[in-house]
Amino acid sequence: MKNKKTIIFLSASLLLFVIVFFLALMVGRYSISIGNFFKALFTNDPHFQTDRSVIITLRIPRTIVAGLTGIALSLSGLLYQETFQNKLTSPDLLGVSNGAGVGAALAIVIGLSSAFISVLAFAVGILTVMTTVLIAKFFRNGSSTILLLSGIIVGGLMSSLLSLIKYFAGNEVKLASITYWLMGSFANAKMETVYILLPIVAVSTIFLLSISWRINIVALGREEAQTKGINYTLYRYLIIGIATLLTASTVAFSGTISWIGLVIPHIVRLIAGRNTRKTIPLCITFGGIFMIVVDILSRTFTSEEIPLSAVTGLFGTIIFVIILFLKRRDYHEH
Amino acid sequence: MKKSTTFLVIIMTFVLLLTCVGCTDSNNTKSETVQIVDMVGDTVIVPKNPKKVACVSRTTYDLLIAYGLGDCIDGAYEGTLNNPWVQIIYPEAKDHYIYGYNDSYETFVVRGVELVLAPEQYIAEGLREHGINAITVSLYGNPTFDNYVTYFSDLVTQIWDSAEVKEKAELWNNRVETAIEEIQTELAKHDVEEKILFYVRGDKDNGIGYTDMVGSFTEYAYRVLGFDYVGTTLETNKPSQEEVMAANPDVFVCGGIYQNINIELLKQEPYSKLDSVKNNQIFNIPIGLTAFEQLSAMTPIFFYDQANKIYPEYFDYDIPTMVEATINEYFGTTLTDTQVSYMLQGLDAEGNSLVR
Secondary structure, three states: OOHHHHHHHHHHHHHHHHHHHHHHOOOOOOOOOHOOOOOOHHHHOOHHHHHHHHHHHOOOOOOOOHHHHHHHHHHHHHHHHHHOOOOOOOOOOOHHHHHHHEEEEEEEEOOOOOOHHHHHHHHEEEEEEEHHOOOOOOHOOOOOHHHHHHHHHHHHHHHHHHHHHHHHOOOHHHHHHHHHHHHOOOOOOHHHHHHHHHHHHHHHHHHHHOOOOHHHHHHOOOOOOHHHOOOOOHHHHHHHHHHHHHHHHHHHHHOOOHHHHHHHHHHHHHHHHOOOOHHHHHHHHHHHHHHHHHHHHHHOOOOOOOOHHHHHHHHOOOOOOOOHHHHHHHHHHO | OHHHHHHHHHHHHHHHHHHHHHHHHHHHHOEEEEEEOOOOOEEEEEEEEOOOOEEOOOOOOHHHOOOOOOEEEEEEHHHHOOHHHHHHHHHHHHHOEOOOOOHHHHHHHHOOOOOOEEEOHHHHHHHHHHOOOEEEEEOOOOOOOOOOOHHHHHHHHOOOHHHHHHHHHHHHHHHHHHHHHHHHHHHOOOOOOEEEEEEEEEOOOOOOOOOOOEEHHHHHHHHOOOOEEEEHHHOOOOOOHHHHHHHHEEEEEEOOOOOHHHHHHOOOOOHHHHHHHHHEEEEEEEEEEEEOOOOOHHHHHHHHHHHHHHOOOOOOOHHHHHHHHHHHHOOOOOOOHHHHHHHHEEOOOOOOOOOO
């Protein structure tokens, strides 16, 4: 029954993904009629070269990056929630977002170019998670609680460092850039971003799909995993590593985007339960759709782009309330 | 009884004397004040002829020096003093204290600042609440800048009671009015089609989508010159790339220290597909001690320079000569032809980018 439901939702969401993707290429502050859209994209008519340029240079890269970011953050959230057996964990649990924020802020203060902002954000994000894992190791206790606590400690430290950097950023130019970066945006997405992000997300996703049954076992806990002959520690760190890589790589290009990693896995679990063989594909389509829709909303209705986190926060809250309401109804029915 | 009366009389006399001395001292040290209405409409009493002024608002530094009040300046906003042209045009600037945008109250107290020219009302109000004399000299007018072009210039003449300052301020006011009138009169002679103009601000690294809206001097300046200024209809000063593309401007003008970077950005897709870019209708705004598009000694030249660039068929002002003469007149510095040429290209005195 649940299999059939999953297939229906997966097919529908896949179709919706394609529709939303093309819709994203059609709408924006620069209006292009449907007829002109197809002429611009599929003919060489010089009359439509401006429309073509807007679609190819601006909309295609940012829509692909939005889709990939949605997929990456949703998967990352799902992996963290399953590994830590805690449905309230999100991709920035181990401090990766805070760490990436510190790296980006540092790069902005030093005055590095946008490419180096991404590199430094990614590097410090990964370094932060490594520090979290290292601190947890000192306790010689493999429990998830210690790792979670360590994540909170390191995340807090990074948050303080970020405040310090913002304080020392001094002039309003750099401070504004840091603040804007932290709120998330796809405005700077280029095809070069796609070329970097696409292989990371694609390879990670394929790998996760291939080990999805092992993720299911790791999600049951150490004892259960060991009785099934799975190297729990190895797989746990492997899953955490992939989740961190997905988060760090997207945060590095698009800034911090809240809620999506928390909300999408919950929606997906409502449909398909906890089986990651079903939830991973659904996370891919749902995450991609959600993020592309958020991007359309953030750039279409106002002259200035609305920061992504403002839109995801608004939608995330509403969706989360709906999820809680649905779950409460389930509890009553049972 | 008699002794105690004598003692009381002595004490009373002593207290009275002290009070008199105190009153005399107070009268001697209390400086003269003047009541003014600042740019946001606040009525403020400020000291007359202040000797230590903090120019935190970036439109104030240039004109104060131009009016011969450079010695009264204690310091200026870091964004103003970081401009390499400042040291060349006004070498005395090296002694000026570098202020932040919203420095602590104690900084002004410690430095004994008599008057702060603040860029925003909340900053000026905060300073006044802490006993520091401050007025708002905003970069923006409300609702437009039409009534504010000579506002600061007139404020200076109210605060500094000097015939020389008054004369210089009057001269500057006249020059600005003349420049506008001259250009408007010439354009009126021709059947000039209204062009859509987009101003790229460029004082921050925000790319093409960064402009000034209604209330700014640039909006005023380009409107009175007969342009359809894109910023007038925008909801924000940071329009998205698509918003700029949708506006499809006939002319782009790039100002600020990032102007040359932005001009290169305009030559890339998607902007390169716009007719204005294809027809090379991209112009820069020079940067001197202050960016020309901000109120400064160079304001009349800003109008002439833009008229020359956008309407070369009607105007041919000798901008380099004007720049040399104006800088010499107001700041006492003689620039070389090469330096003037670099200034007009938005570069520093050595021909390098102003972006550090």
